[in-house]
Amino acid sequence: MDGVAAGDTFDVVLVATPDARPEAEEVITYAGGRLVHAVDWSYATDLGAAVIDRPVLMLAAEGIDEDRLLAALPAIRDVAERDDLNVVATFAVNQIDIVAGALIGLRVQLLCDVSFAEWVGELAVAGRMTLESGLSDRWREDDGDRLRRVNAEIARIAELLTRLATRDRDINDDGDEVGDRRQSFSIEPIAVEIDPQVIRQTIRARRMRETFLGKNLFEDPAWDMLLDLFAARLEQNRVSVSSLCIAAAVPSTTALRWISRLTEAGLLERHPDPADRRRAFLALSARAERGMRAYVAALRKAGLPIV
Structure with a gap:
């Protein structure tokens, strides 16, 4: 693909609980990314300080209680809009209205009850889009x-x-x-x-x-x-x-x-x-x-x- 070498690595900022981090980090590795910062949902309102040089913003929301989501998602949306970030969010069916409702309109992949392979694939696409952001702001033809x-x-x-x-x-x-x-x-x-x-x-x-x-x-x-x-x-x-x-x-x-x-x-x-x-x-x-x-x-x- 023009402009980006196949082996280029993209940065990821992860919002997840400690229990969810191991699987999320494995997804990042398989997708060709590099975890540069991880934030617990309880501290996601301060996410802005962790976002440097346009990383992919990865959200693992499964199992997060409603109050924490409601507190964190507006701040996450503000950061994503401010820095024009690509976002990959995973969540459960019963969280659709809260998570998707807060993030629709961003550069976001909304993944509801997806498999590990699908999660890897979507993160890889978001990472490639971020690397190519200087060339194009649209999904590229080679994305599939x-x-x-x-x-x-x-x-x-x-x-x-x-x-x-x-x-x-x-x-x-x-x-x-x-x-x-x-x-x-x-x-x-x-x-x-x-x-x-x-x-x-x-x-x-x-x-x-x-x-x-x-x-x-x-x-x-x-x-x-x-x-x-x-x-x-x-x-x-x-x-x-x-x-x-x-x-x-x-x-x-x-x-x-x-x-x-x-x-x-x-x-x-x-x-x-x-x-x-x-x-x-x-x-x-x-x-x-x-x-x-x-x-x-x-x-x-x-x-x-x-x-």
Whole structure:
């Protein structure tokens, strides 16, 4: 890979309990990293002093009680945002709303109940990204087929929404599209009444395919999550991170990865819950909502169902 030698070592700052450190340190070694500092969760509020020269920030949250997480995660987020750090966080299913809710929007890999090998792999990718940070701020092509697939799917959905949102607006006298497609989400919302139950029925119909044709054949988590959030917006309901993971109908770590990518693509927004520090809600961004409304309006005009 251009710019970074295969044997280059990246630095890691670890936040973990003493009991969790041995396994975490083994992961760091296998991933090609070097532990430069370890902080117990009880002292993570002072993490800023330990972060020097942009290390990877590695969080092992399994088994950490709620109070310590709530105290530490805001400070961890502040440090990660301040220094633009790559973060790799592992946690249990029952910690999704607390941990993922606090970290979504960062350069973060959210790993829920992952295997040792997956943990090593994600840390290695984060380390390589950190080493290459002077060359690129994006996932690079050599990071693997999975990441290319994620990016391609996000691009497909964004392009679909873009085309549908602009097809009746940006047509010149010769019938050609004009304007910069990257600005296509700036259109005004289309005035069309949309019954949220129609969106919910679409989601249920998509799930029924698995009943008759088998599971794990029709996974489309990005679109499933956009549909779920669109229905929630129409219903004026809020959606937690864990609820959206369920709507994605894929393993939690996969769903969290898609949430991060959709957030980076500007389609999702994170909204902290002012009444409960443990939770953060996710919602469509304004431009994503306009795109979804335009999509539904275009389907109606063409006499087609939502799929």
